[in-house]
Amino acid sequence: MTEKPIIAGVGSTRFGNHLETSLGDLASEAIEAALSDAGLEANDLDCAFASNSVAGVITGQEAVRGQVSFKKLPLGGIPVFNVENACASGSTAVHLATNYLRGGAADVALVVGYEKMVHEDKSVSFHALETCSDIQEMAEIKAGLGPVAAKRSVFMDLYAQKVQKYLDSTGATQRHLAQIAAKNSANGTRNPLAQFQKANDTEAVLESREIVAPLTLLMCSGLSDGAAALILLSQKFAKSRKISGPVIAGSAIASESFETDGSQMRRVSEAAYAEAGITPQDIDLAEVHDATSPGELFAYEDLGLAGEGEGWKLVEDGTVFTGGRCPVNPSGGLLSRGHPIGATGVAQVCEIAQHLRGIAGERQVEGAQIGIAHCLGGQASFGTTSGAAAMAATVVTA
Secondary structure (H helix, E strand, O other), X not given: OOOXXXXXXXXXXXXXOOOOOOHHHHHHHHHHHHHHHHOOOHHHOOEEEEEOOOHHHHOOOOOXXXXXXOOOOOOOOOOEEEEXXXXXXXXXXXXXXXXXXXXXXXXXXXXXXXXXXXXXXXXXXXXXXXXXXXXXXXXXXXXXXXXXXXXXXXXXXXHHHHHHHHHHHOOOOHHHHHHHHHHHHHHHOOOOOOOOXXXXXXXXXXXXXXXXXXXXXXXXXXXXXXXXXXXXXXXHHHHHOOOOOOEEEEEEEEOOOOOOOOOHHHHHHHHHHHHHOOOHHHOOEEEOOOOEHXXXXXXXXXXXXXXXXXXXXXXXXXXXXXXXXXXXXXXXXXHHOOXXXXXXXHHHHHHHHHHHHOOOHHHOOOOOOEXXXXXXXXXXXXXXXXXXXXXXXXXXXX
């Protein structure tokens, strides 16, 4: 059986506006918290996987982002692997570190995701997000939209078209989208590290400023800075130090396929389930990529929690709410916890690990034994068809 790396420690900054804090300081805070949680020292680390997506655009730092950000830490001469894969960068770093340990190349791996998205000029932040797609195609789309394109992420326009098509062809309504956003805002109030701490009810979400119909402001994640870190151990090392914890039981990554029908993300999650030896019915909680609230709705179906076109039914019957059969985004998700894109995938796994350890505080999913993290990144296109450039599923078991 393939070795399952142990999650020995987790750490995170609060997500939010850290305009005056450096990338290195954010990363250091999360790393030190994760090491302390694991009861290990920096000199125990064999390797580091540094997830960051847009520092080159926001700060100008390219090429050796991890080495630069970690220079204040006593990490010795360990190899640092810089990972960049749009919003799925953190999930990709977890996947690579997991397989590095499984292959026997190391016993102790650091995974840290960190990002600064907030900039005094919002157009810089929006441009950073646009680089997660084909910039030539994005320029053409922006030209067609005119001056409005400078006031928001162009991804919102593209996404709104997909959402409206879904609403037109299923029983889902804009109210379901608002209920998801309201749920996640309530969850965020129970997460002390979440960026947004105000609970908004369904009506407040519906009445918030329209971004692009049917999306309103409170259905969309904001700009965030922050960092999250994991310490992963081989089974051998964990046993030698008498350390236990949840394990990475399944991990799969792919890009959009333009040659096969159906959901590629569904195939990715099925691969992660197969590796973990479980089914969707075994999942106790999920952290999913709700860059917008309909993104969470789509995730219900991509993870096999609901049939195609039936994700909205999980909102109506309460399945995905606190106390439901499978709570989704108890952290508050991207909508409330925040979405510093290089950190998100790592933060999702941190959250699940806390629930499986029973240390998630007021938001604890009681009796949780199995969780899944779902993350999408960027946009790839082929002709008139487009989809996520990167998609990841990570199964964590107690």
